[in-house]
Amino acid sequence: MNRVYNFSAGPSMLPLEVLEKAASELVCYGESGMSVMEMSHRSPDYEAIINDAEAMLRKLMNIPDNYKVLFLQGGASTQFSAVPLNLIGRTGKADYVVSGQFSGKAFKEAQKMGYDVKCIATTKDDNFDHIPVVTKDMVRPDAAYVHVCFNNTIYGTKYSYIPDTGDVPLVADMSSCIISEPVDVSKFGVIYAGAQKNMAPAGLTLVIVREDLLEYADPKMPTMLEWKTMAENGSMYNTPPCYTIYMAKLVYEWILGMGGLEVMKEKNVKKAAVLYEYLDNQNYYLAPVKPDSRSMMNVTFVTGDADLDKKFASEAAKAGLKNLKGHRSVGGMRASIYNAMPYEGVEALVAFMKKFAAENPKA
Numbered sequence: 001m002n003r004v005y006n007f008s009a010g011p012s013m014l015p016l017e018v019l020e021k022a023a024s025e026l027v028c029y030g031e032s033g034m035s036v037m038e039m040s041h042r043s044p045d046y047e048a049i050i051n052d053a054e055a056m057l058r059k060l061m062n063i064p065d066n067y068k069v070l071f072l073q074g075g076a077s078t079q080f081s082a083v084p085l086n087l088i089g090r091t092g093k094a095d096y097v098v099s100g101q102f103s104g105k106a107f108k109e110a111q112k113m114g115y116d117v118k119c120i121a122t123t124k125d126d127n128f129d130h131i132p133v134v135t136k137d138m139v140r141p142d143a144a145y146v147h148v149c150f151n152n153t154i155y156g157t158k159y160s161y162i163p164d165t166g167d168v169p170l171v172a173d174m175s176s177c178i179i180s181e182p183v184d185v186s187k188f189g190v191i192y193a194g195a196q197k198n199m200a201p202a203g204l205t206l207v208i209v210r211e212d213l214l215e216y217a218d219p220k221m222p223t224m225l226e227w228k229t230m231a232e233n234g235s236m237y238n239t240p241p242c243y244t245i246y247m248a249k250l251v252y253e254w255i256l257g258m259g260g261l262e263v264m265k266e267k268n269v270k271k272a273a274v275l276y277e278y279l280d281n282q283n284y285y286l287a288p289v290k291p292d293s294r295s296m297m298n299v300t301f302v303t304g305d306a307d308l309d310k311k312f313a314s315e316a317a318k319a320g321l322k323n324l325k326g327h328r329s330v331g332g333m334r335a336s337i338y339n340a341m342p343y344e345g346v347e348a349l350v351a352f353m354k355k356f357a358a359e360n361p362k363a
């Protein structure tokens with residue numbers, strides 16, 4: 001076995017222990033005589049799996065009892081439509097903060113539906129190199145919700161604070177930072193996340209929604225997008241993404257086993273610090289993100305020369321450090337160092353960066 005350090009932004013690395021555990025029960029799960037992939041989602045074995053997954057996530061994130069946990073399909077992008085459809089009925093208008101590409105897409109999706117949506121803050125003119133300051137007085141008091149993207153996967157920025165939106169529910173896309181550190185769920189009306197960054201393989205979308213927010217859906221909306229229907233049916237209105245939920249359960253178990261999100265955060269802080277400390281103390285690479293907005297999960301940097309950037313990514317791949325090429329829309333490099341990336345992987349990356357800088361002097 002020759003596993004590489006995979007810096008992909010998503011789908012991304014999964015913990016080796018989790019993959020090995022899944023492999024060990026892939027063909028035959030417990031006493032069931034079948035694979036989890038082959039099970040009816042209504043069987044007692046599978047019910048135990050999904051119930052455990054929810055219980056573990058509740059414990060991990062300390063989710064209050066008045067929040068529902070939904071395991072859905074469709075990716076985070078489907079929630080760009082589901083969020084307005086489920087919530088706009090509260091007041092008929094919604095506010096958005098555009099801090100990168102995904103929050104921009106979410107904003108456009110709500111606009112497309114013809115709702116009264118307003119972009120209350122954006123850092124577009126600064127190439128999304130930092131997170132905007134959002135204060136209560138910027139929010140329309142009669143907005144149904146305020147939507148933010150908590151960690152901008154493409155640009156490598158993250159909120160260092162939870163915006164105070166007063167009584168207006170805060171809705172956060174946490175696709176690329178979910179379960180990377182503790183977060184006070186009670187400060188949010190809705191948290192959603194695609195699983196394939198930090199939680200499981202692709203195919204699962206997590207929605208955590210405060211119960212009182214289930215009452216505002218347009219009755220004509222597609223049933224499959226309606227959180228209330230999904231909540232009332234325990235995420236089983238139709239067939240849920242069974243195997244991916246099982247994988248998420250193994251990941252939750254892995255984090256609980258090491259002590260929970262406080263411990264996970266400690267590890268993630270340490271990993272990101274190695275990389276940023278190096279970036280701050282050399283002058284070959286440039287880290288475009290403002291220090292107060294730096295992401296702990298996605299670290300972006302450039303050489304300032306597109307050809308060198310290309311060479312960096314290809315030589316790194318040959319050295320067993322894969323998928324360091326930045327997003328196609330921004331170029332440069334991006335190291336995604338989610339929960340499953342070991343400390344040694346980041347050390348290896350920094351060693352490679354030093355070597356590359358020494359061997360490739362700029363003209």
Ligand SMILES: *Cc1c(COP(=O)(O)O)cnc(C)c1O
Pocket residue numbers: 010074075076077078102149151152153173174175176194195197
């Ligand atoms: C990846 C990503 C998305 C898109 O997720 P899909 O599951 O592919 O729809 C949305 N938001 C953020 C923050 C992401 O990182």
